[in-house]
Amino acid sequence: MTQQGVRRTAEQVLDLAPDASSRKAGSKLGVAGPWSGAGSGREGAVWGLCKGSGSKPYQTVVDLSDPAGPAYKCSCPSRKFPCKHALGLLLLWAGDEGAVPESEAAPDWAEQWLAGRRGRAEDRKTRPAAAAADPEAARKRAERRDQRVTAGATELERRLADLLRDGLASAERAGYGLWEETAARMVDAQASGLASRVRELGAIPGSGTGWPARLLEECALLHLLDQGWLHREGLPDALAATVRTRLGLPTSADGPPVRDHWQVLAQYDTADAKLTTRRIWLHGADSGRTRLLLSFGAAGRAPELSLPVGLSLDADLSDYPGAGQIRAVLGERHASAVPATARPAGTTTTRALTSYGEALREDPWLDSVPVTLESVIPVPEDASGSWHLADAGSDTALPLTPSFLARPGLWRLVSLAGGAPLTVFGECGHRGFTPLSAWAEGAAAPVSLC
Structure with missing residues (x-):
């Protein structure tokens, strides 16, 4: 499949799926059998008719011309985007160019949607900017929001003090309801970051050996975040910005x-009942960031x-404010993406x-930092199933996180290494190292492990 001039693999297409069931269903439709009238346009559109359970086939069209990512339209009743038919169509195109021939014009049903979507995009570009908001009204809104956050942080401090006074064992007896109620109060206070951390507290009691120590550690970090907000006037500007970010207050990249050639190192999704979050790691070839x-x-x-992992973007990135923050926003792209030809410089496990310890000085609430390890070998520690990444030629190693051990990526990593050293990119934190992609010996493009 072609996007930004680069042909995608089937695995990269399946990375677009919203969940595992969609991946499985879409894979079954990535063959010519159920499709008719399939075609592709030079401007980055793919369309086709997919036979379903009804008398009329489903009309499916995908627009790939938007740099922000593909857009989808299908006449099926699915509420998932992309649906299994869109995934199947893209897989068909990715696997066999002859199955989806290039056409000068799309059918009317596809052209109508494509023209409408692209017309709206042009309108947004040419529409005059909205009048600037009233700065005095904006200031008053910010003050009211800060007051609500302060009230929420003060209440949370009281609840943490009650927990420590009554003893950590009381948290296990109280159950999850206490924490969910507290989290709801933090949402009301417009402190979504506090709410998320409070919900995490509720899962710790009774989670296994050593849970009181883990609960005390998380309570301490939560107390530190509360105190950072309540005494924010005395903090350095960068640390104060980090506190605002950790509280979940709105901020913008400033x-x-x-401009750099940003290589896509990893892409993966995490989801809860309301939201899917996609994390994309980029590395600048010139800046080293x-x-x-x-x-x-x-x-x-x-x-x-x-x-897609393995591409290189000639683009602008702007950082978000805060001490030690590495989140950025993608700005202007200056050229089409091309396959990456180099890998980031690696380091040792030590x-x-x-690096993680140094980062904690700037942001004490940081779970992990991005790291590229060079010349490491995946090795099992013992019969219990624990795994490590060991430096080749030394006796130092990093434990792999328990969450990674439960994924298929572990065996993909082991087979890629074949007992030999390789380069691995991932996230290093207090729980261990989570591999996200890896390079075999001599390879320029990484293999995704997500």
């Missing part, structure tokens, strides 16, 4: 645009931004841990 892009989609809908 750093100067940095590693930056994180976040994209969001409603439940059952994949986020719009999709950047240096990776040092």
